[in-house]
Each structure stands twice: as structure tokens, then as C-alpha cells.
Amino acid sequence: MAGSTANDRPFARLDRSGRTRRLRRLAEAALTGYDVPVARLTPLGRGLNTMFRVDGADGHRYVLRVQRADGPGTAQVRSEMAWLAALGRETDLVVPRPVPTRARGLVTVVADPAVPEPRTCVLCHWVDGRFVDERLSAPQLYAVGEFTARLHLHGARMNGLDRGRVDDLTEFGRSQVDGLSDAVLDRAVALAGGDERVRAAARRVRAVRAELGCGADVFGLVHGDLRQENYLFHRGRVRAIDFDDCGYGHYAYDLAVALDELKHLPQRDELRESLLDGYRSVRPDAATTDPAVLSAFAGLRRVQLRLRT
Incomplete structure (x- = not known):
């Protein structure tokens, strides 16, 4: 046969x-x-x-x-x-x-x-535009920051949609009341081959979340995957695509994802400050753009990607 x-x-x-x-x-x-x-x-x-x-x-x-x-x-x-x-x-x-x-x-x-x-x-x-990557400029990142802040202002009003949390650590975490509970962390560490750095990164975010709270000034509906492949430029304006990972979370999560995606670029420090300046021009919220907060969420994002591959 x-x-x-x-x-x-x-x-x-x-x-x-x-x-x-x-x-x-x-x-x-x-x-x-x-x-x-x-x-x-x-x-x-x-x-x-x-x-x-x-x-x-x-x-x-x-x-x-x-x-x-x-x-x-x-x-x-x-x-x-x-x-x-x-x-x-x-x-x-x-x-x-x-x-x-x-x-x-x-x-x-x-x-x-x-x-x-x-x-x-x-x-x-279809959304027209081009991806820039290595040629990203400070004015473009300022525009990304403005865009993100305005997106968050709207997301703060979008309550009650059937979307999960963007900061859940694993698929198992999504099924739990707290996606960063000790039970979730135990499974995540096992999934990572016993690497306790996973637990440390998650506990750091847990502490940051508790300090920030979940008020509309810091928490709402966010894009969830605001990396360079998901924003583009057309005639001087920034546009965003691929909202497949959108969900509820702290606004700092979106900023942390966007900033962490710049780390391979030589002009990353200038781009980082421009993005945050653009964000603060619309939402002058020190808590969301605090370096320690952003660092904690960036660490969580890296762990999430590691555990999903």
C-alpha cells in the first residue's frame, strides 16, 4: 500500500x-x-x-x-x-x-x-506602515510612548471584557485565581528544570503588584505584546497591530515589554528615555514609569517567554 x-x-x-x-x-x-x-x-x-x-x-x-x-x-x-x-x-x-x-x-x-x-x-x-527596528529614532519612540499612554487611557474604561491577565506566569496560572501563587511558582520552577531564578523573578513582581494596587491609574486593559513587530509607522504616525495577547494588567507591563525589546540596539538608552518621556507627556504617572517597577515586569516577561517555548 x-x-x-x-x-x-x-x-x-x-x-x-x-x-x-x-x-x-x-x-x-x-x-x-x-x-x-x-x-x-x-x-x-x-x-x-x-x-x-x-x-x-x-x-x-x-x-x-x-x-x-x-x-x-x-x-x-x-x-x-x-x-x-x-x-x-x-x-x-x-x-x-x-x-x-x-x-x-x-x-x-x-x-x-x-x-x-x-x-x-x-x-x-489592513494597517499600512513599515517596521523600523535598528533604525528606530528617538522621535519615533516618543510617539510610541504617547500612543501607549493613550491606549491605556482608553483601556482604563474597558471593564468587563472576557480577557485574562497578561501577567499570568504559565498556562496553569491562567486557570488559578492568582497567576503568581506559590502553587503556580512551584510548577513553573519545575518546568524550568528547578531554576529558582524563576521564583525570584515572580516574587519580585508579586511585591510590585501589591505596592501598585489595581486602581484605574495603574491597571486596566493593555496590549500585552507591544514589541517592535507589533508597532509600525506610516506618514509620521505610529500604529499598533496584533492585539491577540491583550488583557488586563498593570500599564507598566506594556512599557516593560516595549523597552526590553530595545536592549539589542546601540541607541537603547536614548530610545528608552524618549519612550518614557512620550508616555509621561500624556500620563505623568511616576508609579507606572518607575525604573524598579519596569525592571520587575521585564523580568517577568522574560520568564514567561522562557516557559512558553
């Missing part, structure tokens, strides 16, 4: 390109739920989710996201889209704008026999 082909191979055994080919058919099915005339569908090679650029016959461009099976559930994705829609209505911040389905929903759930489980899909308008 001939060996199995890519078409009948189990989904879990496929490489990224093989899975993308399967998910393309699912994406095409999802698009039938939108009033968008599709001319071309192109896979995008970034991120944990499967993304497709959608070139419309109407001349507009969109991004379709097929949610990963182990990511946020449908209700949480709907909450993410609700925040993006509110940002589009209530601010001039440039973020992905959700496209409603024909039924006026913000998400659609699609199944395909070649994919093991139904997938949540969302369609957003």
Missing part, C-alpha cells in the same frame, strides 16, 4: 506550510460570511496564529486571522475585537478595524474536515 500523502496525514504531524495549506480552505470558507469580494488570498508568515492577506476585488486590503487551537477562545476573541472596534469609534489611534460579518458579528467560527477542530476567525482592515 502506498505511503500516506499530505492530504491524509494527521494535522498535528504537518509542518507549518502543510497546516497553512489545510487552513487556507477553512479561511476561504470563513470569508463567505463577509461582504468582501475576494480577489486573492496570500498566507502571511508571522505570528502564532495563521494569517492571510486578503486582497479585495474592491481595491481594499484586509487581514484574516485563523485562531490557533490553543489560543484565546471565541468569547475572548470577540472581546478583543470589541476593544478594537471601540478604539476605532472613540479615538484616532490607528489599530486594526474589525470587519463585521453579514450577520453583524465580530467573529465567525468555521469547521473543515481536514482540520481537527473548529477555528475562530476574524477579518480586519
